[in-house]
Amino acid sequence: xxxxxxxxxxxxxxxxxxxxxxxxxxxxxxxxxxxxxxxxxxxxxxxxxxxxxxxxxxxxxxxxxxxxxxxxxxxxxxxxxxxxxxxxxxxxxxxxxxxxxxxxxxxxxxxxxxxxxxxxxxxxxxxxxxxxxxxxxxxxxxxxxxxxxxxxxxxxxxxxxxxxxxxxxxxxxxxxxxxxxxxxxxxxxxxxxxxxxxxxxxxxxxx
Amino acid sequence: xxxxxxxxxxxxxxxxxxxxxxxxxxxxxxxxxxxxxxxxxxxxxxxxxxxxxxxxxxxxxxxxxxxxx
Numbered sequence: 251x252x253x254x255x256x257x258x259x260x261x262x263x264x265x266x267x268x269x270x271x272x273x274x275x276x277x278x279x280x281x282x283x284x285x286x287x288x289x290x291x292x293x294x295x296x297x298x299x300x301x302x303x304x305x306x307x308x309x310x311x312x313x314x315x316x317x318x319x320x321x322x323x324x325x326x327x328x329x330x331x332x333x334x335x336x337x338x339x340x341x342x343x344x345x346x347x348x349x350x351x352x353x354x355x356x357x358x359x360x361x362x363x364x365x366x367x368x369x370x371x372x373x374x375x376x377x378x379x380x381x382x383x384x385x386x387x388x389x390x391x392x393x394x395x396x397x398x399x400x401x402x403x404x405x406x407x408x409x410x411x412x413x414x415x416x417x418x419x420x421x422x423x424x425x426x427x428x429x430x431x432x433x434x435x436x437x438x439x440x441x442x443x444x445x446x447x448x449x450x451x452x453x454x455x456x457x
Numbered sequence: 458x459x460x461x462x463x464x465x466x467x468x469x470x471x472x473x474x475x476x477x478x479x480x481x482x483x484x485x486x487x488x489x490x491x492x493x494x495x496x497x498x499x500x501x502x503x504x505x506x507x508x509x510x511x512x513x514x515x516x517x518x519x520x521x522x523x524x525x526x
Contacts, residue, residue: 356462360460361463362461363494366461366496367493367494373503377510383511390508405504405505405508405509406512426473429473430466441500
């Protein structure tokens, strides 16, 4: 990452440094815009704007955070131009969020599993099956919105945990809890809907 | 024995930060004896792989070149 490179002043921002962040920016944009050309344009504009205003970069928050900040504006611009409400352009969430009403408890009061994981048969094989991806998508989108966003920033966009916290305003502690619950839910959903279809009867909570 | 609730929380954190030696020891000790937590560990790693693969899908579904890396 940038800090490792010892970048402190804007004068050291090079095209190559900016370009390093292109894949992450692209994935971020793609998740929001759902269209690769639009995403590509937004990223292009972002890098250009960053290049032009390199002097505004203070290096404090990290280059990637700064770039994502610019990208968010570009995405918001896009929504504005296309005359739509700015729907999800702000992936972060403010202070007062619904705590996602996540009451499902995966553990008993003793701390032991309530139900809990079974062994999965050949997960690698699932990755090659089209149907699996439909299930995966369903399970992922069944996560409560906030949880889903945190999960996607981390696992799909590929931000580091501390970057996700900065992005979303979560504390470390909240982040751990949310990510953990996201994994518990996804895991369970995949198990019920894919890996254990035969034992599906009990139709429990789905992710 | 540590509870599964605590151990899985640690396992999960292990995907997002470097665990200390002590923490890793705790996990390993526990999953030697607990098949569910062992499955949990394996499956959350799988989920990470799946998420990455899914992103690639998204990108290729969206089409073309765009990504340099």
